[in-house]
Amino acid sequence: MINRRIVLASRPAAEATLDNFRLETVDLPALQDGQVLVRNHWLSLDPYMRMRMNEGKSYAAPQALGGPMVGGTAGEVIESRHERFKPGDKVVGGGGWQEVAVFDAGQPGVLRKVDDSVIPLSAYLGAVGMPGVTAWMGLTQIIEPKAGETVVVSAASGAVGSAVGQLAKARGCRAVGIAGGADKCAYVVETLGFDACIDYKAHRDFDALAAALDEASPQGVDGNFENVGGMILDVVMTRMNAFGRIALCGMISGYDGAPIPMARPALLLTQRLKLQGFIVSEHMALWPEALKELGGLVATGKLKYRESIAVGLESAPQAFLGLLKGRNFGKQLVKLV
Amino acid sequence: MINRRIVLASRPAAEATLDNFRLETVDLPALQDGQVLVRNHWLSLDPYMRMRMNEGKSYAAPQALGGPMVGGTAGEVIESRHERFKPGDKVVGGGGWQEVAVFDAGQPGVLRKVDDSVIPLSAYLGAVGMPGVTAWMGLTQIIEPKAGETVVVSAASGAVGSAVGQLAKARGCRAVGIAGGADKCAYVVETLGFDACIDYKAHRDFDALAAALDEASPQGVDGNFENVGGMILDVVMTRMNAFGRIALCGMISGYDGAPIPMARPALLLTQRLKLQGFIVSEHMALWPEALKELGGLVATGKLKYRESIAVGLESAPQAFLGLLKGRNFGKQLVKLV
Numbered sequence: 001m002i003n004r005r006i007v008l009a010s011r012p013a014a015e016a017t018l019d020n021f022r023l024e025t026v027d028l029p030a031l032q033d034g035q036v037l038v039r040n041h042w043l044s045l046d047p048y049m050r051m052r053m054n055e056g057k058s059y060a061a062p063q064a065l066g067g068p069m070v071g072g073t074a075g076e077v078i079e080s081r082h083e084r085f086k087p088g089d090k091v092v093g094g095g096g097w098q099e100v101a102v103f104d105a106g107q108p109g110v111l112r113k114v115d116d117s118v119i120p121l122s123a124y125l126g127a128v129g130m131p132g133v134t135a136w137m138g139l140t141q142i143i144e145p146k147a148g149e150t151v152v153v154s155a156a157s158g159a160v161g162s163a164v165g166q167l168a169k170a171r172g173c174r175a176v177g178i179a180g181g182a183d184k185c186a187y188v189v190e191t192l193g194f195d196a197c198i199d200y201k202a203h204r205d206f207d208a209l210a211a212a213l214d215e216a217s218p219q220g221v222d223g224n225f226e227n228v229g230g231m232i233l234d235v236v237m238t239r240m241n242a243f244g245r246i247a248l249c250g251m252i253s254g255y256d257g258a259p260i261p262m263a264r265p266a267l268l269l270t271q272r273l274k275l276q277g278f279i280v281s282e283h284m285a286l287w288p289e290a291l292k293e294l295g296g297l298v299a300t301g302k303l304k305y306r307e308s309i310a311v312g313l314e315s316a317p318q319a320f321l322g323l324l325k326g327r328n329f330g331k332q333l334v335k336l337v
Numbered sequence: 338m339i340n341r342r343i344v345l346a347s348r349p350a351a352e353a354t355l356d357n358f359r360l361e362t363v364d365l366p367a368l369q370d371g372q373v374l375v376r377n378h379w380l381s382l383d384p385y386m387r388m389r390m391n392e393g394k395s396y397a398a399p400q401a402l403g404g405p406m407v408g409g410t411a412g413e414v415i416e417s418r419h420e421r422f423k424p425g426d427k428v429v430g431g432g433g434w435q436e437v438a439v440f441d442a443g444q445p446g447v448l449r450k451v452d453d454s455v456i457p458l459s460a461y462l463g464a465v466g467m468p469g470v471t472a473w474m475g476l477t478q479i480i481e482p483k484a485g486e487t488v489v490v491s492a493a494s495g496a497v498g499s500a501v502g503q504l505a506k507a508r509g510c511r512a513v514g515i516a517g518g519a520d521k522c523a524y525v526v527e528t529l530g531f532d533a534c535i536d537y538k539a540h541r542d543f544d545a546l547a548a549a550l551d552e553a554s555p556q557g558v559d560g561n562f563e564n565v566g567g568m569i570l571d572v573v574m575t576r577m578n579a580f581g582r583i584a585l586c587g588m589i590s591g592y593d594g595a596p597i598p599m600a601r602p603a604l605l606l607t608q609r610l611k612l613q614g615f616i617v618s619e620h621m622a623l624w625p626e627a628l629k630e631l632g633g634l635v636a637t638g639k640l641k642y643r644e645s646i647a648v649g650l651e652s653a654p655q656a657f658l659g660l661l662k663g664r665n666f667g668k669q670l671v672k673l674v
């Protein structure tokens with residue numbers, strides 16, 4: 001069987017480019033006992049992938065040069081040599097940027113059957129998948145918001161940010177988003193129900209962004225779910241109340257180049273802040289509780305989300321580079337089937 | 338009665354200088370009901386005082402211009418109009434930089450009787466006082482060290498740092514100090530029992546300090562008790578193991594001038610670090626437990642400390658400026674009686 005896949009052709013020197021990727025056609029060997037062959041219907045594109053394209057110390061091993069880009073996928077079993085899976089099963093796993101993927105299905109956590117009768121298959125890569133659990137975990141385990149507190153989240157219209165604000169609202173908080181562009185901000189407030197959203201593209205410098213944040217969070221900021229880093233984090237830090245909590249989920253503004261310093265770390269001391277970095281995949285014990293809440297909210301229409309869909313495997317690199325620039329609007333997916 | 342005191346004459350423009358202080362002689366009014374008059378035997382000088390000399394948002398209200406410098410003191414009651422205190426009692430409180438101080442003794446936490454029969458009076462301003470409790474709190478409540486882990490502390494020969502390392506050793510950790518000068522480092526290892534101590538004055542740039550830290554902490558760093566900030570924090574962060582904890586107690590390197598950025602905040606994410614700022618005075622409920630351990634260790638000679646003693650009220654400003662430059666060696670005190 002023929003498989004088409006996108007591999008990491010070279011590591012980015014600074015900003016990632018299309019040249020870093022290569023489309024390959026390869027022959028698939030026959031399945032071994034315990035393996036399952038899955039046709040990927042959806043590829044998930046996520047900011048963390050940019051960090052894995054680099055060499056060096058990070059939270060995940062670097063993506064192998066010449067190997068298929070690693071990533072979450074949702075699809076359908078087309079052949080199975082494992083008793084728990086049969087053709088037609090809808091499954092979620094880390095199938096990577098390719099049309100079909102072989103899973104060693106016996107290993108725990110590698111492949112998970114899902115029910116797409118109520119929740120669309122693609123949502124298992126977004127609101128009811130890794131991004132949703134990421135939002136849930138940073139909010140409930142690090143920010144631990146109390147009703148009446150103000151929670152700020154950057155990249156607020158994205159897969160993670162949109163869930164953060166809605167989960168915060170469900171807990172009685174004021175939810176303030178930061179997003180790039182008037183259309184995204186309108187969506188965050190009008191559709192997702194945040195109390196306010198700041199368009200960082202309309203507030204380009206520190207003082208302008210700080211003034212907008214003051215207006216949007218008149219009681220100051222108690223919790224910050226940070227997806228972006230750089231100047232946005234610097235501004236939010238200056239508005240944080242004593243004993244504020246910062247869940248550090250991503251720093252996408254620095255992924256594509258030189259490290260960006262934190263301007264005023266002394267605020268962490270003077271405001272007695274807690275800042276904690278976390279990776280959702282390292283806390284698997286919490287996933288069932290998170291997925292239960294997220295699945296329930298999506299099934300009942302209380303947790304809204306939006307998808308940016310690129311079509312065809314060839315579109316994945318361009319869509320991924322767009323994601324790093326904030327050109328997506330909601331969860332970035334690639335539709336293969 | 339005549340009182341002599343040192344007041345804040347002006348706020349520092351950048352580095353604090355002697356001109357920021359002024360010695361005054363004032364008349365004391367008669368005691369009111371509920372008040373206690375204390376002769377200060379010891380003044381405590383502490384780095385946090387530098388932050389209070391500035392205007393603007395910090396964890397404590399700025400020190401009043403023209404008012405006596407605020408600070409911890411230990412002394413003896415010489416007159417009392419409160420039933421719980423009588424002349425001759427040894428007491429600890431926030432008496433400020435002056436020879437005698439009037440306390441409203443009925444307010445909780447304002448004045449505490451201590452027993453100086455086993456533990457010297459001055460130790461209640463150091464190892465069995467605010468600095469010791471600070472060490473205990475950051476270590477046990479934020480770093481939460483496990484036996485076998487490596488804990489690094491900057492300003493390791495100081496009042497807080499020396500306790501941090503000894504408490505970490507008592508919990509089965511490897512304790513690594515950072516201090517300025519060969520004599521301080523020798524004291525930290527030979528007298529206090531740390532496993533290693535790095536002389537930052539002998540390792541002036543990032544790479545040299547990083548190499549020294551690698552050698553001193555071959556298993557990486559799990560806990561960092563940060564008193565200094567700036568380049569020292571930047572270096573330690575690059576050596577932290579996944580899930581490391583940073584107790585942010587002070588950033589003395591930045592107190593005296595412009596804010597110092599944090600070079601690589603992305604490490605907080607990639608290493609999933611927790612960083613938390615704290616102020617010991619905001620967690621009074623923990624003091625009894627901390628003081629019990631600290632007092633027991635000092636009384637039995639298991640917790641060692643050292644004092645830098647300046648003599649006479651007039652010496653306080655110069656001693657304080659020296660403290661900011663690391664010229665003290667151990668807890669900085671001013672002896673008045």
